[in-house]
Amino acid sequence: MDWNVIISYLPRYKDALLLTLRIGWQGVLFALITGILCALVIYLKIPVLRQIIGIYIEVFRNTPLLVQLFFIYFALPKIGLQLSPEACGVLGLSLLGGAYMAETIRSGLENIAVIQSESAESLGMSKSQTFRYVIFPQALSSSVPGIMANVIFLLKETSVFSTISLMDLMFTAKDLIGMYAKTIECLTMLVVFYLIMILPVSILGNILERRLRFAEFGS
Amino acid sequence: MKQSLLEIKHLNKAYGENIILKSFNLKVEKGDVVVVIGPSGCGKSTLLRCINALEDIQGGEILIGGEPISRNAKNISTMRQKVGMVFQSYDLFPHKTILDNVLLAPIKVQKRKRNEVEKEALELLGKVGLADRKNDYPRQLSGGQKQRVAIVRALIMHPDILLLDEITAALDPEMVREVLEVVISLAKSGSTMMIVTHEMAFAKAIATRVLFLENGEIVEESKEPKAFFESPQTERAKKFLKSFEY
Ligand SMILES: Nc1ncnc2c1ncn2[C@@H]1O[C@H](COP(=O)(O)OP(=O)(O)OP(=O)(O)O)[C@@H](O)[C@H]1O
C-alpha cells in the first residue's frame, strides 16, 4: 500500500464523495416525497391514479437503475428532454427510490390496526383528522426501518452513475486505476469512502429505530 | 312526550347475508345504566357499533336526543361527540403520551383551548389515579391503566351516553376491579351508559336495566336487575346465567 498515492488521490475522492452526496440526498428527499404521495393514493384507493401508480411501482422496482438511467440520459433527449447528467442522476434515484418508498409506506399504513381509526372516529374526528393525527404518524414511524434500508440501498445504487459520466466515487476509482494502475489503493479508498458515506446513515437508522421502539406500539 | 336520550327504531343490521339485528327497538333515558348480556356472537358489539355509527345499517333509525346519527351524514362528527365509546382491545394512540391521547380530540375536534382542556384532563386522570402518568406512553401502562385512560379520553368529550364493550375482557383478573370501580363511580354520578360485559357480579351491581340478547333479539328485559339475576323469567336467560356458576 502506497500512502503517498492515497494522499495524492484524496482530493479527487473527496470531490466524488461530495458529488455523490449531493445527488444522493436530493434523490432520497424526492424519493420520500414521491413515496408518500404514491402510498397515499393507494391507501385512499383513488381510482385510475392508483392503477397508474401501481404500474409505475412495478416497472421501477423490477428494472435495474442502470436501465432507468440510460432511458433518462439517452432516450429522453430524443423526445426533446435534455437534462444535465446530475439532474439525470437525481431523477433516476428519485423515481427508483419513490417506488421503493411507496411500497414501504403503503405497508406501514396498511398495518395500522382498524381499531385505531375507529377509536379516533368515535371521538368525532373526521376521516382526514384521523389520517393526519392518528394513522399517518404511526405508519411513518413504523416505516422508519424500511425507509432507512431504502436510503442505504439508494446510496449504494449511486455507483452506476459513472455510466452517465458523472464523476462519482465509482467513476473516480475506475478513472484513477485506468490512468495509474494503483489498483489496490484505489479500490481500498473506494470501499472506505462508501463506508464514510453510508455508515453514518446506518447508525442513524439504528438510533431512530431504538427511539421509536420506545415511544411506540404498546399492548 | 319526553325525548329519549337514545332511541333505536326498527334497526336492521346484516353482514352480507348474515342478519345480526332484525327490527331492533330500544329506548334509553338519561341516567339509565343499561347492561347488555348474552352469548357470544349474539350481536352485542354490533349493537354498540351501530349506535356509534361505526357500521352501515340496512334499515331503521338511531336517534340521539331525537337527532338521527348516520355514518354518511354531514353532522357525523357532532353526533359522534354525543356518544363515547371504549372498546375491548386497548386502543390508545401508541405514538402519543397519555395526556396527548386525552387532549387530541377536544383540541382538534371541539377546538377547545389547550390550557383549559389540560386542566380538565388532569382532573379526570386524577380521578382514575393516573395523573402522575400523563407523560408516559401507552406501552408503559398496564392493560387496566390503559382502559382507565381510554375511559377518560371518552369522558373529556362530555358525551351524553357512554358505550362500553367488554372493556375488561382482555385484562388480567387483578386489573378488572380497578377499571370496574371507575365505571361504578361514573354510574353513581349519574352518567348514562350502555355496558356489554361478562362480569355478572358487576352487571348486577351497576345495572338499572338489563337486556338479555340472543340472536340479535331482546329475549328478556328487566328494570329490576337484582330480581333478573336472581330469578330470570325466561328459560334461555336462566340457562345463560347458569353457565356462569360453578
Ligand atoms: N365485520 C364483520 N363481518 C362479518 N360478520 C361479522 C362482523 N362482525 C361481527 N360479525 C358477526 O356478527 C355476529 C355478531 O357479532 P358481535 O361481535 O356483535 O357479537 P357479540 O355479541 O359482541 O359477541 P362476543 O360476546 O363474542 O363479543 C357474529 O356472528 C359475528 O360473526
Ligand SMILES: [Mg+2]
Ligand atoms: Mg363483542
